[in-house]
């Protein structure tokens with residue numbers, strides 16, 4: 134074994150993204166479905182020359198072909214988690230039929246995960262129309278209400294208090310499926326007829342599905358075409374033709390019985406030798422109760438885990454802190470880099486999460502944010518939006534007059550308007566997350582060190598206090614304690630990460646202001662409930678001063694005046710401040726995922742973070758910089774899903790972008806480039822998984 138510390142003593146100095154990595158990271162613009170309804174009300178796609186469902190009716194087809202074809206609901210009875218993957222979400226009839234069957238089944242799984250891919254999802258109004266005279270109107274209305282902007286990539290929508298989890302994957306199946314990490318118990322193959330749409334049934338697509346089949350998985354489809362049967366057979370499925378419903382003579386059912394399993398794509402993918410125990414006790418510790426820790430804890434608890442959160446501070450905020458607020462929003466970047474894609478996914482996710490929260494209990498506003506553009510003109514902004522194919526319910530380019538009208542204050546420049554963005558009171562949000570059932574909080578206790586100990590049949594992690602006493606013990610532990618994660622990594626001899634820490638001060642005053650929504654640009658400002666505003670924020674590296682400073686207030690108010698012309702009361706006694714710290718990695722992306730193993734065997738592939746061996750049960754969720762409100766809820770879901778083995782809510786390229794192992798990969802690449810060697814094992818291979 135090579136101690137990892139020899140390879141990289143301090144992880145995170147390498148910041149460059151590899152070329153192939155960059156190419157995989159672009160998201161394709163989404164072209165929404167064009168749908169025509171015939172005289173009988175059957176929806177058709179003129180582009181594909183096919184109907185969305187047969188004349189027997191969408192629900193009858195869904196039940197006979199897809200549910201019965203997969204032995205549902207019988208096969209999911211008594212499961213904790215059951216995952217269905219669908220190629221072709223279409224008008225979501227199969228989803229609603231499955232949801233309805235799940236709802237009425239007394240033996241339903243605790244959680245149903247439904248992953249569905251579509252290159253041309255319907256516009257909200259078409260989805261609404263498709264379900265107007267259909268059964269399950271109430272479920273359809275929930276789906277329509279939660280329907281996301283048609284932006285490429287993944288969208289997690291939760292229903293039934295998180296028991297029904299829909300993972301929408303908007304994009305072409307051949308591009309996006311290799312980016313998805315899940316393990317399905319049942320497949321619905323529903324991508325128009327293979328002769329009209331061979332792309333959806335390509336043998337490589339079927340192979341990719343086979344690699345995502347859980348043991349005992351089944352598949353069903355309307356098509357019995359020879360090419361489909363052959364493709365499924367080469368993907369390890371055994372096919373059977375059965376009598377079809379209505380006028381359809383036969384449909385296809387299949388079960389996965391591969392002769393050998395080739396590296397399955399599962400959420401917990403672990404290299405050989407580090408395989409996870411089959412049913413580990415579902416208990417976890419989260420160190421730190423900031424936005425990251427609270428988000429991880431809530432996501433784990435929603436998956437049925439018992440979570441102990443340990444926080445060194447008292448959890449109750451004082452009155453001043455309770456009036457704190459921060460902004461959340463996406464960004465539009467011509468290069469479609471991982472930052473832009475991640476912020477987009479995060480902003481959409483946080484905004485959806487807020488939609489389910491009571492604004493009295495968790496003060497927030499998601500009615501839009503304006504980001505002032507200092508460089509581009511309106512035409513260039515619109516061209517950028519068009520080139521990226523971003524819809525108007527996600528972002529719009531506004532001229533200065535329209536931006537001013539929306540904001541209620543004078544803005545001198547054009548602005549990007551993000552309709553679903555806004556602001557949140559973070560401490561109320563944290564309190565809400567920590568109040569989820571299944572979470573126990575130990576406040577006012579500092580974790581000084583970690584240790585391994587025998588717990589039942591498996592090793593477990595212990596969180597120790599300053600006297601070496603065990604504060605909590607569990608098989609999984611998440612370090613969500615910002616830069617202090619390094620102290621705890623050092624306590625077990627693991628390499629630490631290169632993190633920078635920057636002091637920030639935000640300023641607040643109570644006064645009546647005409648501002649109607651949050652603004653960002655060089656700094657930010659948001660209207661507080663009642664009266665007053667909060668603006669900020671300063672940036673001073675390596676500065677430990679916890680007290681608000683008048684000079685910093687003045688700097689914030691100068692920014693405020695440049696943003697929108699507003700000014701504070703003249704008397705400094707009316708100015709209030711909040712000081713905090715932002716923690717960054719070298720590449721300004723968070724650390725979210727399992728920690729790489731402390732020792733790596735010679736010959737281990739170091740070319741992709743996803744292939745690295747991991748330290749069993751130890752995870753990170755930190756270094757959120759200045760964007761935790763945008764990123765922590767989604768990355769908390771990512772960390773929890775990696776622990777629980779449920780479908781991952783981000784594409785593989787973005788999982789890699791936040792993977793704590795990425796710095797090892799970059800260091801290995803840099804080392805082989807320096808030595809004039811070929812890239813680390815397999816670096817030139819880009820296998821479609």
Ligand SMILES: Cc1cc2nc3c(=O)[nH]c(=O)nc-3n(C[C@H](O)[C@H](O)[C@H](O)COP(=O)(O)OP(=O)(O)OC[C@H]3O[C@@H](n4cnc5c(N)ncnc54)[C@H](O)[C@@H]3O)c2cc1C
Nearest residue numbers: 421423424425445459460580614617637713759760761762
């Ligand atoms: C002035 C200012 C303005 C900001 N504005 C925004 C904004 O508008 N939008 C936005 O998204 N972000 C904003 N940020 C950034 C945001 O506040 C941070 O990204 C966020 O707080 C990071 O959350 P975290 O949970 O990772 O870390 P933290 O909030 O630092 O939480 C870590 C927790 O771990 C605890 N802890 C540490 N060590 C231990 C230990 N050993 N044992 C037990 N507990 C421990 C700490 O007490 C702490 O509560 C701002 C930051 C500043 C400073």
Ligand SMILES: C[S@@+](CC[C@H](N)C(=O)[O-])C[C@H]1O[C@@H](n2cnc3c(N)ncnc32)[C@H](O)[C@@H]1O
Nearest residue numbers: 221222223224225226227251252253305306323
């Ligand atoms: C028959 S419809 C699906 C019907 C759907 N399952 C339902 O329950 O309403 C087929 C879907 O496949 C999608 N599709 C076609 N080609 C695709 C591709 N290459 N990648 C992803 N989706 C594709 C279409 O946009 C269409 O929505």
